[in-house]
Amino acid sequence: MQNYFGEIAGLLTAVFWTVTSMAFESAGKKVGSLAVNLIRLVMAFFFIGIYSWIARGFFFPSDATAFQWQWLVLSGIVGFVIGDLLLFQAFVVIGARISMLVMSLAPPFAAFVGWLVLGEVLTLKNWLGMAVTLAGIVIVILKREKTEHNGSVVRKIKSGYSATGILLAVGGAMGQAAGLVLSKKGMGSYDAFSASQIRVLAGIAGFSVLFFFMKRWPRVWSALKNRPAMNRITLGAFFGPFLGVSFSLLAVQHTETGVAATLMAIVPVLIILPSVVIFKEKVNWKEVFGAVITVTGVALFFL
Template sequence: MAQVLNQQAIKQRITFAFAGISIFVLMQNHFGEIAGVLTAVFWTVTSLAFESAGKKVGSLSVNLIRLVMAFFFIGLYSWIVRGFFFPGDANWFQWRWLAFSGLIGFVIGDLLLFQAFVVIGARISMLMMALAPPFAALIGWLLLGEVLAPMSWLGMAITMCGIVIVILKRETTEENGTVVKKIKSNYSVPGILLALGGAFGQAAGLVISKKGMGDYDAFSATQIRVLTGIVGFSILFFFMRRWPKVWEAVQHASAMKRITLGAFFGPFLGVSFSLLAVQHTQAGIAATLMAIVPVLIIGPAILLFNEKVNWKEILGAVITVGGVAFFFL
């Protein structure tokens, strides 16, 4: 009996050893892809936190406060890990391109996206944001000379189809006494253009970050981008005379808890891991993996907000996960 138990224990140890080796090899060979998926997870948390905070104190105030918090989060991390609170070891080339990417991604891209939320709503805005991966692939080809393999293009197409299925909703309407089921398309052209601008800004910021970062530390590179975002929003708030609103937001305890949570998982972990992703894989692949956020939100929406999920959303989630799997083949 003891011999049988020993044999079972040995088999379990061998199984665990092989599993550990497999995970290690997967992480080594697909580190960029794994970082992209983790980015989507982090952005799911931050989107829920910022949505709640934005309803309390306004999205513009949340935008600035989250960047200030993220700057100190990254600085503390870098000081512990690298001995630098401020990224003074970056060269002029890195500062120039990373600052430019921060201006494009954080200031212009996010500003357009948040305004699109107001004009056409979050659902259609996120649908347009699903165009960020092909934008990133196109910009990556033009700026970095990256060429995606056929399998990666297929994975991108499948993933985007899954996202579209989840986000789009077929509504029932009545026309001339007849019940008609169709997808609504009566959205304003300015709203669609704003969302497209947000998608393009996110994609361009990601690719430009890759060009400027090189092999530089991803967290410190994020800090440079965040600093540019802070400066950009500060100038914007000066002309818009929004500083009193920011002070009101800082005094709102409930909103500040959510902003702190969102800043930790968003500009700190999320954006830093997005740079790790583009550092270790192609920009188009990284952008596609990050675009699964609308699907990942389904679970928390059920658990936290008791939202009902239909078969179409489940199908879209399955298709999206299947598309992601193609990047690991």
């Protein structure tokens, strides 16, 4: 079991992200995605701090080096402020299920960033995996529609979901991919939970500056008074930036990045059943098939 610690952490990350994505979709529709982003990071900071104080004797990651702070702060800004800002708005526009399907592009994007920044080699199989992943997403997103024009039937292929929502989710995938590469570079052998806390702190600072210029603080105070939304944000914060992000760092720390990313990318399949049961979404066979193809593409890309 110890030999597969990284793989188990990757699988648990997928489960945690399934829970948190649904919780944040519901909360975001009640109080807005911006307020959800900031509140859940503040909660996560204290969740991690309490855990670290019990486990390591450090509430604050004061034992991290300047090098680790530099790269993890950058990772937090890119991953949390930019990536999650776009992703959470995608939750509101197109829902968590489709957003997390598009987020399956994060592992290929991460490898692509590694190729550009770190000079890592991409093989023919890697490129094929990226193509299969894209194909799976296209199967779900696009649909054929029949229309009548001048008495004749015209068949058009169009997106079944908001183009804005899809682009927001793609931006979220890019942010998460870049954040993962930067966090791996900065973390090294440092404690994964404390590394997450540094990233969370950077996210809080980034959103605070953003809220100051956008004058959104009243929305935060209003969100804090919304009990149903706060219950969902608390649930999402516990399973997302506390457990989910920390376990994702444990996964990349204890196994190959590609293997960890592949296991974490099964969220689009895991989220289908709760989306049907909780949100009463209608899922057809084409969407299930597309989700499976997408995950298969991610696996082919790395394994």
